[in-house]
Amino acid sequence: MPLKNRYCRLCWLQAALQAQDPPIVTPADLAAVTSHQLSFAGTTKMRGPRSGARRRLHTPPAADRARPAGSADGGQLQLHLPGPGRAFDRAQHAELDNHALIRVRRIAATMSQAHGWNAALVAELDRALVVVLSGHADGERLRYSQLIEVLHRYGVSISRVAEVLSQAGLLDDDRVPAFESWLAAKLADLAPGIIDDVRAWVRALQRGGPRNHPRDLHTVRRYLRAAHPVLVDWSTRYQHLREVTTSDVTGIARALRGHPRRRTLGALRSLMRYCKKTGSIFADPTARVRIGHRDESIILPLTPAQIDDVTQAATTPAARLTLALAAVHAARPESIRTLHLDDVDLGNRRLTIAAVTRPLDELTHRLLLDWLAARRSRWPNTANPHLIINKQTASTTRPVSVNALTAPFRGRAATLENLRVDRQLEEALTHGADPLHLATVFGLDETTAIRYSDAAAKLLHTPADHHPGSARTQGSNRS
Known part of the structure; x- marks a missing residue:
C-alpha cells in the first residue's frame, strides 16, 4: 500500500480516530496505533445512503438526528472517515428546490460562461453549492470560515465558491488579513505608549495622505522589521518615544554598518518625522544623524x-x-x-x-x-x-x-x-x-x-x- 511518512492510509485513519487533539494527528498518535478497523479493497469509494459523522452548515432533519451514528438503511457499511469528508449525501440531504440554491446556480452558470470554466470546474462548483446551500434559510448569510470548515475535505476551490456567493450577496468575509495578524504580533512586544505611535505610523504608510502615496505592504513590512528590534529595546527603558534622545539614535548608528545601518536609520527617521508632524514628540532625535549613501554595485555584462x-x-x-x-x-x-x-x-x-x-x-x-x-x-x-x-x-x-x-x-x-x-x-x-x-x-x-x-x-x-x-x-x- 502507498505510505505517507512511513504509515499507510489505515494507520492514519485509526490514528485520527483515537487522536488526543482531533483532527490533528501527531507522531505520538501514530505510534499509539495497535489495531486497525477491517477494510475491504474497493469499498472505500462506495457511497452508502448514510454516513456516521455529519458537519453541515444547517441543522439536519429530526429523523436524521434520531438515527444512531454508523447505521445504514440496507446499504454497504463503509470504512469510517473522521471529519466532514463524507458528511453530505446528495441523495438524502440535497434540497435542489431551495430558492437561494436556484438563484446562486443561475449566477454560477453566468459566471462560468464569462470566465470560460470547463465542465469539470462547473461540476465541482455546483456540487459545492448544493452542499452549502441545501437547507439554507431566507435571509441567512454565510461566513467564509464556515466554507473552510465544510468544504476543505471535498477538494473544491473555496475561493471560487466564495466568489459566487459574494456575487449573490450571501457571504460575509470574516477572514483576518495576514498583515493585520503580523502587525498585532509585532506591536505586542512594545510598550503601551509606543504602540500607539507605531500603529499610527504604519497606518499612514499603508494608506498614504494628502502629500504621500500609499506604500506597498511589502515596503511597510520592511520598514517595521527594520525598526522593530530598536523599538523593542527602547520599550524596556522608555514608555513613550518622546523620551528617546539623539544619543540613543547615535549609539544605534555606531553599532551598525552598511545596509543594515541605512535600513534601520531610514525606518527610524520615517517614524520620528511622522511623530513630530503629528505632535506626539517635541523634537526629532534622528534629525542630525547621518544615514549615509548606498554604495552602488558595479554593473558588468553577463558572460x-x-x-x-x-x-x-x-x-x-x-x-x-x-x-x-x-x-x-x-x-x-x-x-x-x-x-x-x-x-x-x-x-x-x-x-x-x-x-x-x-x-x-x-x-x-x-x-x-x-x-x-x-x-x-x-x-x-x-x-x-x-x-x-x-x-x-x-x-x-x-x-x-x-x-x-x-x-x-x-x-x-x-x-x-x-x-x-x-x-x-x-x-x-x-x-x-x-x-x-x-x-x-x-x-x-x-x-x-x-x-x-x-x-x-x-x-x-x-x-x-x-x-x-x-x-x-x-x-x-x-x-
Missing part, C-alpha cells in the same frame, strides 16, 4: 556561459517568451506577469510594456505566436486577459504569481532581473552611453539612465576585468 545556462532553462513556450521579454525588451518580471493580450499588436508588430510601445522583433514575434497557439490549444475558453497564464489562473482573471513566472529560472547562473540589467547595459554600450536614448527606449527615469550610461562609459574605456566585483553584482541591482 556567455551565464546566458547559455539561463537559456537552457526555458523549455516551455511560456518560459521562452518570458526569457525573450526580459533579455530583448528589458521587461521586469512584474511587467511581464501583468502584460495583457491587448498590449500585443501582432499586425503592426508593436508591443507595449510598462506604457512604452516598442517594435516587435522577429524572435519575440515567433515566440509570441508559439505561446498564443499553446495557450489557445490548452485553454480555448479562458477569459483571462493576461498574456501569460497557467492552470491556476486560466479559470480566473488574475495574473500569474511572480514565483510561478520565475520558477523555471530559479537556481540558474542568471535570473530574469540579471537579463534585464544586461540588456539595458548592452544598449548603452552599443549606442555610445547616451542616457536620453536609454530613457526613450526603456522608459527609465533620468537617474537610472545616467547610471547605466556611466557604467557603459567606464566599460568602454577600461577592460571589464579591471573593475572590482563580478557580473553577479547585478543580482542585487534593482534599478
